[in-house]
Amino acid sequence: MRLARFDDYTQNTNFQARDGFGGRKTAYFDTVTIRFVPEAGARTAGLQTGELHVLEALAVPAARRLREDRNIRIYEMMPWAFQTLMLNHAQGPTANLAFRRALQAALDMEEIMAISTDGLFRLTHGWQHPGTTYFAGDVGKELYNLKDANRARALLRETNYRNEEFIILTDSSFSNHKAAGEVAAEQLKAVGINVRLNVVDWPTAFNQRTRREGWHMWVLMFGIEPYEGPFNVVGFLSGERPIQHVPDPVIEDANRRLNTSLAEADRKQAVADFQRRMYDQAIAIKCGDVGIVQATRANIVNYKPYRIPRMWDCWFA
Amino acid sequence: MLRYTARRLLAAIPVLFVVSLVSFAIIALVPGDIASEMAGPSATAEELARLRAELGLDKPILERMVEWYGALLRGDLGQSVLLRRSVTEAILERLPVTLGLTVLALAVAIVLGVLAGMVAAVRPNTWTDQGVMALALVGLSLPDFWLGLVFIWLFAIELGWLPTGGYVPFTEDPLGWLRAMAMPAGALALTQMGLLARMTRASMLEVLRQDYVRTARAKGLPGWVVVGRHAWANVLVPVITVAGVSVGILLGGAVVIEQVFSLPGVGRLIIGAIQRRDYPVIQGGLLLTATIFVLVNLVVDLLYAAVDPRVRYGR
Numbered sequence: 262m263r264l265a266r267f268d269d270y271t272q273n274t275n276f277q278a279r280d281g282f283g284g285r286k287t288a289y290f291d292t293v294t295i296r297f298v299p300e301a302g303a304r305t306a307g308l309q310t311g312e313l314h315v316l317e318a319l320a321v322p323a324a325r326r327l328r329e330d331r332n333i334r335i336y337e338m339m340p341w342a343f344q345t346l347m348l349n350h351a352q353g354p355t356a357n358l359a360f361r362r363a364l365q366a367a368l369d370m371e372e373i374m375a376i377s378t379d380g381l382f383r384l385t386h387g388w389q390h391p392g393t394t395y396f397a398g399d400v401g402k403e404l405y406n407l408k409d410a411n412r413a414r415a416l417l418r419e420t421n422y423r424n425e426e427f428i429i430l431t432d433s434s435f436s437n438h439k440a441a442g443e444v445a446a447e448q449l450k451a452v453g454i455n456v457r458l459n460v461v462d463w464p465t466a467f468n469q470r471t472r473r474e475g476w477h478m479w480v481l482m483f484g485i486e487p488y489e490g491p492f493n494v495v496g497f498l499s500g501e502r503p504i505q506h507v508p509d510p511v512i513e514d515a516n517r518r519l520n521t522s523l524a525e526a527d528r529k530q531a532v533a534d535f536q537r538r539m540y541d542q543a544i545a546i547k548c549g550d551v552g553i554v555q556a557t558r559a560n561i562v563n564y565k566p567y568r569i570p571r572m573w574d575c576w577f578a
Numbered sequence: 579m580l581r582y583t584a585r586r587l588l589a590a591i592p593v594l595f596v597v598s599l600v601s602f603a604i605i606a607l608v609p610g611d612i613a614s615e616m617a618g619p620s621a622t623a624e625e626l627a628r629l630r631a632e633l634g635l636d637k638p639i640l641e642r643m644v645e646w647y648g649a650l651l652r653g654d655l656g657q658s659v660l661l662r663r664s665v666t667e668a669i670l671e672r673l674p675v676t677l678g679l680t681v682l683a684l685a686v687a688i689v690l691g692v693l694a695g696m697v698a699a700v701r702p703n704t705w706t707d708q709g710v711m712a713l714a715l716v717g718l719s720l721p722d723f724w725l726g727l728v729f730i731w732l733f734a735i736e737l738g739w740l741p742t743g744g745y746v747p748f749t750e751d752p753l754g755w756l757r758a759m760a761m762p763a764g765a766l767a768l769t770q771m772g773l774l775a776r777m778t779r780a781s782m783l784e785v786l787r788q789d790y791v792r793t794a795r796a797k798g799l800p801g802w803v804v805v806g807r808h809a810w811a812n813v814l815v816p817v818i819t820v821a822g823v824s825v826g827i828l829l830g831g832a833v834v835i836e837q838v839f840s841l842p843g844v845g846r847l848i849i850g851a852i853q854r855r856d857y858p859v860i861q862g863g864l865l866l867t868a869t870i871f872v873l874v875n876l877v878v879d880l881l882y883a884a885v886d887p888r889v890r891y892g893r
Contacts (some may be wrong), residue, residue: 297838298743306730350606418644434853464855471614471623502623 262295279565281487282428284438287558289576296385308333308556316556317570321379323556334557336566339383340390340550342484344374344441347545351473351506353428359420361543364478367413367447367452370406374549376442381552388494388536388547394525401540405547422442424455430476437551444482470542473506482551486568491532495519498535498544505545511538542565583880587786589731590872597868598861602646605860606639612659612855632657646861655865656858660851665862668847673845673866675745678755679835680828682763687770687828688821694771695778697815700805702783710775717772722831726765730782733761743840752889762839770824777820781813814885826871 265287276284288419292507296313305323307313311332319327319335327333346368354451374382380533380573386405389395439460459476461469462543470479485493493510497504499516539545555566560578566573594871613629614621621629630636637645649656655665691714698710740761746754785791786809794804833845840846844863851859 296744296840299846300727300838300840302727302741303730303743303838303840306735309735310738310742312742312744462610462853464612464615464853465608465609468610471626499702500622 264293264295266291279571281567281569283522286573288573290572293572299459308558311558314558314561315570315572316562318323318556319556321381321554324556327556332559334559334561334564336555336557336564337381337552338555338568339381339564340385340486340567341551342482342483342486342551343388343439344377344382344392344474344548344551345480345545346441346548347470347479347481347504348543349470349473349479350421350508350544353477354420354422354425355477357420357505358542359416360422363413363416363420363422363452363454364449365404365540365543366407366409366416367454368546368548369408370548371557372448373441373444374551375443377437377477377548378551379480381554383550383552385550386547387542388539389491389532390486392444395532397529397530397536400533400536404540404543410452416526417453422454424453427454427456428476429456429458429478430466430469431458431480432463432466433460434473435482437482438466438480441548445478445480469493471502479504481564484568490529491519491535495532495535498539509538509544511535511541511542512544579880579883583876586876586879589802590869590876593872594865594868598865599648601719601864602643602861603639605625605855605857606642608855610855611726612857614661615854617770641863646858650865655862658851658856658859659736660854660856660859665858668859669844669862669866672842672844672847674747674748675841676829676832676845678748679759679762679832679841679843680825682759683770683828684821684824686763686767686885687774687824688768688817691774692778692817694775696782696805696810698775698779699782700801701787702791711779714772714775717768718776720768721833722765722769722837726762726835727762729765730838741838743838745841757839758839760837762841765838766828766835768832769836770828773824774820777816782809784807785812805866811885815882818878818881818885822874825874829867829870 270286270288272285272286272287273283278284279286296307298307298313301320301323303314304316305319305327306313308316308319309327309330309332324335324337328335335411346364348355348361348364350356350361355364370384374384384406386399386402388397389397429449430443431438431444433439442458442460446456449456459469471474483493483497485491490492495512495516499508499512501508503509503512515531515535515538519528519535522528522531553566555570557564562576562578564575611630613633613635614627617626617629627636634642646656653666655669657663660670661668694710694714698707701707728739730742733740738755744758746758746880748755782805786805788809791804791809794808795801799808829845832843833849835841836843836845837849846865847859848863849866850856851863
């Protein structure tokens with residue numbers, strides 16, 4: 262795909278420089294060619310040989326290897342997405358609050374994130390990113406990353422868990438999903454849960470999760486940057502058919518207040534209430550934040566990493 | 579010969595019908611559809627249902643199947659949901675890439691494989707024979723996608739001779755096309771080269787033990803005439819058989835190699851369609867692949883008659 266500069270473009274002079282996807286944009290390149298290179302190794306090779314100037318995503322191990330290469334500039338972007346474990350409240354053991362709390366207690370997020378992201382992660386409990394408008398501070402933090410096997414086993418005894426099958430649904434289309442599912446499965450087996458890991462492709466996993474049966478935990482990574490804020494996250498877990506399949510009244514109320522309150526303070530409170538409920542009722546489990554590595558040839562000047570590469574306001578040296 | 583060809587072409591129709599039927603049924607039974615992919619993870623059930631209705635995915639499978647076959651009889655493979663264009667157009671646009679890759683890989687495999695097999699056969703049980711056969715075994719054992727990555731490292735990164743990937747149309751720049759195709763075709767060809775070398779060696783050794791070869795040698799004919807003129811013709815039949823099978827294997831291998839070298843061919847189109855559940859493209863792609871395979875088998879059968887006077891069709 263080749264994009265040519267639109268010479269009649271009028272800059273937004275209300276800004277000093279680029280701002281997100283908007284702002285004051287200057288196109289220095291005559292054309293930008295977008296090449297779809299599905300194989301990660303071939304992408305890296307293309308950057309090394311200079312055939313490609315910018316990579317939207319570079320594998321973390323390759324980034325470590327190329328860090329000393331003077332012809333390449335590496336840009337780590339954090340955060341890029343959430344890593345989460347969605348739970349099905351409609352049936353099976355996850356319909357039971359104590360069982361969901363046992364899951365919450367058993368998991369070691371550092372291990373899950375380190376393995377599933379090749380080390381590019383951040384341990385954060387927030388259902389919004391730190392530093393953003395709706396970040397709810399320490400709400401729920403005391404229930405994040407407990408990695409307490411004894412507490413998990415005690416909660417399992419409380420639920421009278423009788424070795425029912427617990428299905429983790431994940432996909433091989435996104436390597437993070439598969440690895441996070443595998444690590445979580447091993448950790449849950451270690452506390453005595455009869456886990457079956459169901460690895461399918463993305464469209465199959467996506468379709469399966471819309472059903473009330475056939476899964477209990479679904480591994481999902483999703484990004485909210487740079488524009489969605491809390492609306493997507495809270496909306497995803499509320500409404501007539503929330504991801505957990507059973508609407509929660511407190512989250513419904515938080516979603517309503519988030520979408521109708523005129524005062525920012527009220528909307529922030531709604532998000533804080535949502536986050537408190539997420540941890541208190543173990544509605545779904547947040548593992549951490551995932552980063553991404555972007556890279557350019559060294560002769561690309563003034564490139565700033567972003568969720569999707571922006572090819573304006575940068576130029577050849 | 580013409581009657582035989584026509585009969586074989588007619589016989590291909592039920593084969594292609596069964597292929598399309600089985601692929602339609604399997605694809606329809608796999609969970610997930612393109613509506614889920616298009617709607618994204620945060621779509622509600624109502625939004626999904628609305629999108630499915632818009633795309634016609636809510637219709638019963640039998641109705642969809644009848645519609646698809648009806649269009650097929652009119653030469654219409656349908657519309658790609660993802661590309662928003664005719665499947666036939668999308669396939670025809672990418673077909674030269676896949677066919678070019680397959681033909682180049684086949685040519686390299688046949689020329690080098692047969693040559694290696696003949697060299698090994700005329701010097702049986704020598705270091706040359708054992709060396710060539712060991713190399714053929716290595717070629718047979720290595721997966722083509724791995725070879726592709728090794729080629730990228732060696733020829734693109736280390737030596738800087740060839741591009742890491744991408745495609746240049748032959749009509750725009752024949753040399754650029756050859757540079758872009760050299761590594762993918764080489765990676766694809768190596769496995770088949772090994773197979774052809776081993777097959778040629780075995781056939782040639784058998785032929786060289788025949789009485790007519792002994793007679794030719796007894797007449798005092800030079801070795802290259804005995805091998806190149808008298809023995810060679812009888813080695814061709816098994817080589818053609820293997821080459822015909824190789825076309826199918828190369829077409830299958832092209833799917834993976836197109837991914838590795840980011841070639842915009844039919845294989846990559848089908849992979850993308852499978853990942854997104856773009857049913858019309860999957861159906862059209864599979865039907866095309868099956869058609870090519872059937873036609874190649876027909877050509878192989880016709881070539882038998884061309885190289886072996888004992889084989890006559892249509893009598």
